[in-house]
Amino acid sequence: MSCPICENNEAAVSSHPARDADVVDCPRCGKFTISRSASVNLRREDDSTRWKISAWIAEYAPEIVTTRDVDTALNSAVPSLNYRADRMLRALNRWYPQGNQFSSSEVGTKLMAIGWNRNGTEVRFMLEEVLEVELGYLKRLDSRIFRVSAKGLLHLEQAPNHESAIGFCAMWFSDQVRPLWTDAIEPAIRLAGYEPLRIDGKQHNGKIDDEIMASIRASRFVVADFTGSRGGVYYEAGFAHGLGLPVVFMCQQGEELHFDVRQYNCLFWRQDDLEGARTQLLHRVLATLGRGPRVVSG
Secondary structure, three states: OOOOOOOOOOOEEEEOOOOOEEEEEEOOOEEEEEEHHHHHHHOOOOHHHHHHHHHHHHHHOOOOEOHHHHHHHHOOOOOOHHHHHHHHHHHHHHHOHHHOOEEHHHHHHHHHHHOOOOOHHHHHHHHHHHHHHHOOOEEEOOOOEEEEOHHHHHHHHHOOOOOOOEEEEEOOOOOOOHHHHHHHHHHHHHHOOOEEEEHHHOOOOOOHHHHHHHHHHOOOEEEEEOOOOOHHHHHHHHHHHHHOOOEEEEEEOOOOOOHHHOOOOOEEEOHHHHHHHHHHHHHHHHHHHOOOOOOOOO
C-alpha cells in the first residue's frame, strides 16, 4: 500500500491493533496513525495540497490524524523561512551530528515535510540558498555534499529549540500558590504531551540564574504565572519572548497585572477552581502549539 497522504509507494502501512485506523511509516511523512475515515476523505483532495498535510503532521505529531486534522492542516499558515530553516538544520544535525557530511539527494525526501517544502525544488532552495548562502549554517564540500558548519552548530546552541518537549514554568515559589503547580500547571502540560519543568525541581550544581536561562533556552514554551507580582517571573517571560518562544500568561483572579503585559490574553484562575485552570491551560497549549511528543498514559 502507498502512503494515504503523499502516495509514496515505499511507505509501510499496517492496521492499528485497537482502532479503525492505519499505522503508516513513510519516507516523506514519517511515522503516524491515521483514521480510515480521514484516509477516505483524502482521496478527494487535490495532489497539490497534500504536502501541507505532511508538513502539519511532522510539526504537530498528533496521536491519530482525523478528518478534522486534515482540514486544520490544509488551512494552516506556512511558517517563516527562518522557522523552516531552523527545523531543517536541527534535523540534519540530529542525523549527521558534529559536522558529518551528507548529500542533498539522500536527505531530500526526509526534509520535505520537516521543512514545510512542497517538493524537491523547495528543499534544494532551502538547503542551497537559505541555509548555505544566506545564513551560512551549511558548508558545501562538493557539488551536492554538505555538512553543518561551525556557524550552524553555534546557532543551534543559542536558538530556541522548536522540537523541544519541555514546558518551562515561571512562577512564585510560595506554598500559597503551590497547588496551582501541582493541580493545574504540571498536569496540564503533561496532558498536552509536554514535559513540565520548574527550576526548583531540576538538579543542578551551578548558579540558579544561569540554570533558569539555560532551561528556558531548552524549552518549547513557557507558562508564566504573575501571581504575587514577582519580578523574576516578568524577567523570565520577557527573556522567553526575546527568544521567540510562546508564553502563556496566567494570574490569580483579582490581582493587578503590570501595564506591559495587560494586553496579552491572560488566563485568570481561582483557588477554588484549579480544575478549571488546568482545563484552560491545556486548551491554550494545544491551541498554540499542538499536541507534544510525549505519550500520555491513562
